[in-house]
Amino acid sequence: MAGGSVTVERAEDWQTLQRHLYGESSEDRDPGDQYRTSEVFRGHSNEAYTLRTSLQRFVGTTGEWQLEIRLLREFNKYAQQFIDEPESFFHLQSLAQHHGLPTRLLDWTYSPLVATYFATGGDPDVDGEVLVVDYAAAHEHLPDNLQEVCELAETEMLDTDLLEAGIEMLLRESGEETARAHVRAGSANLLEIKSVVTEFIDQHPESYAVFFEPPPIDQRIANQGALFASWFPAAPQQPMDEWLETHPEFFRKVVIPAEQKQPFREKLNQSNVNHRTLFPGLDGLATWLTDSLKPTTKGDR
Structure with a gap:
């Protein structure tokens, strides 16, 4: 049940951070129990940041929301020399987000340490934060067809195939006989996706978030x-955090004090969570070496 205030915890040291991120401690669990969580994480290097999607920032106050489909259509057209034909609309959307195109997607992670890495970057004089969401509880607000897909698949986490199945279900319910052709992301069919997305949104006008792999x-x-x-x-233009703030039953925050950013980064690097491992390739390696070997004076620490 919604209501109350969002829990905001402050991690003044590494041990406190672990307790806030992982919740239930090992001492409180039966040694024979398996520990599973439906929490996912996102790190902000500045706790003042909002959860606006890149599409929301791109459109701004212009109201040109039709650009969402045009961006994807043009991306699909010009990316053919670099990628195979996307398997579905959601596959294409994932590719576009991954490579920096404005979309309605937001990046999250299963790893609290990865989220902490991103929360400890940026301005060293500004507090960071890790956002924590119980996606299983958030998915209780999904449209009925997506909840039905989760039940049929016996899962609480969606993926691109299950999302496609949900859209096909919606189209069949509306009498669309060529549902699969509409969802498949070929260049010609992307023009038809606009009506599919519009119908999908109209079926459930309240705010909701779909977490998927x-x-x-x-x-x-x-x-x-x-x-x-x-x-x-x-x-x-509503940022996702405004919606999350109304659901403290599945949303909380862990603040990373500015003075702990560098010490926490050093702990993460010791745990092999750094730019080299998170961004495989020469760019990630160069950034990791630059950060690791940067000379410091006593006054910098």
Whole structure:
């Protein structure tokens, strides 16, 4: 049940951070029990940041929301020399988000340590934060067809195939005989996706977020324990955190004090969570070496 205030915890040291991120301590559990959680995480280097999607920032106050489909259509057209034909609309959307195109998706991770890495970057004089969401509880607000897909698949986490199945179900219910052709992301069919997305949103006008696992696009997805949240706000410009703030039953925050950013980064690096491992390749390696070997004076610490 919604109501109350969002829990905000402050991690003044590494041990406190672990307790806030992982919740239930090992001492409180039966040694024979398996520990499973439906929590996912996102790190902000500045706690003042909002959860606006790149599409929301791109459109701004212009109201040009039709650009969402045009961006995807043009991306699909010009990316053919670099990628195979996307298997579905959601596969294409995941590829676009991963490579920096404005979309309605937001990056999340299964790993609290990965989220902490991103929370400890940026301005060293500004507090960061880790956002924590119980996706299973958030999915109780999904449209009925997506909840039915989760029940049929006996899962609380969606993926691109299950999302496609949900859209096909919606189209069949509306009498659409060529549902699969509409959902498949070929260049010609992307023009038809606009009506599908519009109908999908109209079926459930309240705000909701769909957490789903992307396809294994590259090693970065795996190393970061990445997943996406597709954000469907009731008002086009509503940031996701405004909705989450009304649901403290499945949303909380862990603040990373500015003075702990560097010490926490050093702990993360010792745990092999750093730019080299999270961004495989020469760019990630160069950033990791630059951060690791940067000279400091006593006054810098």
